[in-house]
Amino acid sequence: MASPILQVLTRWLVLALGVTLATKLFPGIRCDDGATLITVVVLLSVFNTFLKPLLVLFTLPFILITMGVGMIVINALLFLFVGRLVSGFHVDGFWPAVGGALVVSATNMIVSRLLRPRPPAPPRAPPGGGDVIDI
Numbered sequence: 001m002a003s004p005i006l007q008v009l010t011r012w013l014v015l016a017l018g019v020t021l022a023t024k025l026f027p028g029i030r031c032d033d034g035a036t037l038i039t040v041v042v043l044l045s046v047f048n049t050f051l052k053p054l055l056v057l058f059t060l061p062f063i064l065i066t067m068g069v070g071m072i073v074i075n076a077l078l079f080l081f082v083g084r085l086v087s088g089f090h091v092d093g094f095w096p097a098v099g100g101a102l103v104v105s106a107t108n109m110i111v112s113r114l115l116r117p118r119p120p121a122p123p124r125a126p127p128g129g130g131d132v133i134d135i
Contacts, residue, residue, distance in 0.1 A: 010115070016041045018107035025103055028096025029083075036088035043086060044104075047078050075101035 002010075019040055023031045031037050055074050056063065063070035076097040083091030091097050 012041050012045060014108055014111045015044060015104065017111065018104035019044070019100070021107055022100035022103040026096045026099045028090075028092035029100050030090040032088035036086060039086050040082055040089045043082050044078065047082065052078060072098060072101060072105075075105060079104070 016037055019031065019037060023029050031040065052074060055077075056071070059070055059074065063074075076094060079101045080091050080094060080097035083089050083097065091100065
C-alpha cells in the first residue's frame with residue numbers, strides 16, 4: 001500500500017489533469033498559469049474534503065429525489081465557487097461549471113480505475129485434472 005502522502009499527491013495530479021482537460025474542452029473555463037492550477041487543485045481538494053460532505057448531508061433529500069443528479073449540481077457549485085475565489089481561474093457560469101465538474105469526475109473515475117491494484121489470480125487446479133473435495 002502506498003504512503004498517505006503519495007496517495008494525496010496522486011489525487012492532486014488526477015484532479016489537476018481533470019481541471020486541465022476541462023479548460024481545454026469548455027471555452028467558458030480558463031486557467032491562466034500553473035501556479036493558479038495548483039491553487040485551484042488544492043482549494044478543490046479542501047472543499048471536497050470538508051465542504052462537500054456537509055452539502056451532501058444537508059441536500060440528501062434532493063439528491064435522493066433526483067436520483068443522484070444533485071451530486072452534479074453540488075460539484076458544479078463547488079467548481080463555480082473556486083472560479084470566483086481564485087483570481088486567474090475563470091468559470092463563466094453555471095453550465096460551464098457543470099461541464100467542468102463532469103470532466104473532473106470522469107477523469108477521477110477513469111484514472112482511479114486504472115490505478116487500482118488488480119486482485120490476485122485464482123489458484124490453479126491441481127495436476128491430474130481430478131476433482132478435489134474438501135471436507
